[in-house]
Amino acid sequence: MKRDYYELPQSGAIMRFLWKCAGGDRYLLERSTYSDQIKYMCLGGIVFATGAMAGLAGGYAFYTIFEKRGSAIENPVDLNTVFLALFFGIIWGLMIFNIDRFIVTSTGKGDGTEAITVGELKSALPRILMGMIIALTISKPVEIRMFKTEIDIKLREKQLEQQAEYQAKVDKTFADREKLLDKEFGSIAEQRKALIGRIEAAEQAYTDNLMGKGEKVPAGNGPLSKALKSQLNDLERQLDDFDKQNGKDLIELNKRKDELRVAKESERGNNEKIANGLDGLLERIKIAHEVAGFWISLFITLLFMAIELTPIFFKLMLTKTTYDYLAENRDELLKADNGIEVKYDYYKDKQGVEKHLTINHEAERIIFEKIKVTEIQKELTEYAIQKYKEREKKKIDDNLDDFIKPVE
Template identity: 25%
Template sequence: MDKVTRFFWFCSGAHIDTLKKYPIEHNKYVGIGATIFFTALFAALSGGYAMYFVFNGDAYAVVFALLFGLLWGTAIFNMDRYIVSSIDKEGTTMQQVIQASPRILLAIMIGIVISRPLELKIFDKEIRQKLKTAYLKGQHSKIDTLQKTYNEKYTAELANTVALKQEKDSLEKDINRSRTQLNEEVFGEKNSQTSGVVGYGTYAKQKQTVLQEKQDRLKLVTDKAEKMDQYLSKRKDFEGVNDVKMFSQKQLDSLASVAGFADRNWALGQLTYNENGTRDLDTYLAISFIGYLFILFECLPVFVKLMSPKGPYDVAIAKTQEANVYYADKDKQRDMSVIDGIYDEHLDEDIKRRRRTLANRGDNDRDKHRYD
């Protein structure tokens, strides 16, 4: 537990040697450090998952995802650690908020970025179904567009084919009717179309001639229709109409599985709308609150530091910084005096006296803290 505690102290950006002197502050900085660590962990998972989709299908997709996730998580961790440790608790609440406001705005942007890949994973099943529906609609639209272009381009040929087929159907009906009349004439059946004389006579020969002419015409029309169908079929192949077919269920599953980040992100956005274009409030709120949760989680390191009260560790750090600035200024003055050839012994005495005063004040603060 001591190693875990020291690790979280390191994550919080605290000065460990100073923090050890104030046990009452230990748990607070463990909490701050844990918040920073887990925020970076979620950022690493989210970034790695997003990069996995970018390189989905590549043999090294997992390697790229791990490397980018580690890099992204480390960047977020370093930034959180620096911002939290740099918030000055000596200032007023408003000054601290103003100091942290750039980090809060950046946290909102980062929260949106890291939440999106995890939202894609949470709603993976619904996204796949939405993608399948979209792919089917897209394929329908593509087929309709190709067919419309083909019909417009070959309007005359298609009209000629329709006319030939209509003439063929008409001739087939006339031939059947003429054949029936010929048989009635040969067998001597009396009606308005026959003579009633049995045998293959003059009227029968006339009907046979008419029947033969219709059969010849039918053969000619049939040949033309077949040639036109063959021509149009070749033109369909050339125009690509025959190549585009509807997706099978297996193909749809495969397409949804290999869909890229952009397609899945689009599908997630479409989940918030019904088929009629109205807003699906339940899904919209579910997706939105997940995003808000990650934004809040990303802002937590700053909020935790802002909400934590000023403690003895903050006072000690402020005094240490004040002393370092004072010593740096005095050392600079002494160095300048040496360079100028003038050495002021009283300056050394002033520095030593100042150090003793600050040391005694620090001891008194620690004694007071232990008494409290």
């Protein structure tokens, strides 16, 4: 806007967009000072940057939650989840941007001085709490992205530990189930196991004798070797007879053991899948705290809180400028146009706090008209009733016998 004593530079599209982000009135800002324009542009820049960071953080958090689970080190990018994360990030960023915009525009200037009083802090406390919550939601996804390499290494170690722990549990569980199975078939399995042990011992003794490993026994197929061979053959015949006598039970036992082995291998195959499931957002946040430590994690959170809360404290510290007086003048003109009168500090409430008296002249005029019309309507109704009464009296005077008839 050009004046004889002061000329404002022309505002650009970016500046006007940032004014909107800060909830500034373009009409008034173009008639204010350049410092007012810069203040609201910077304020809008912070709000827009917060919304953009919230969108990025929300999108990354969404991708971390819904990506396909795999090794923390070798985990390829899933394009479908990327597109969904982009969509969610845009929605989340716009939502946080809208909330921030509301917080900034609803935060007044307090007492209009640079000092922030206790009363101003109390009035701004709900907005400060909202800003702190938003800052936390932004800082955590950004934190896990900053330390992604360290988190991936630590997470892979936990996955391998989980895999080994799960495999040990599987082995123990199936070993216990196999023991219960042997117990279920009674002494059959134990007898056969003992018999097989004797056969293995006899085979070893026969082999050692043939090779001359025994003390003072020459190698070769001598009398002792033949006796051991005869003993081995006898044990094998005993095993065949035992299997024939208990064939059905042994077949059932072996069948169920085979089923157990198949189930065990199947569960072992799930080890990696289950371990890779340890790759959620919560686990990454926990590891980020372990990797970064308390102070670094706190510093990152405080940094985002500072960015988020800056516009609130910024507005509380602003002094009244040309823009504020123009805004007050605009508000008073709008009130006057609509017949609204405010008498400031007109009375004190029960707590001694000064209150404004608001008079709505247009509403009072309409109410006054309604009251008067009602009063006139009452007068007209009373007059009509009086006239009706006079007319009925005249009828009685003219025709008395029509109204009163004697009883015969």
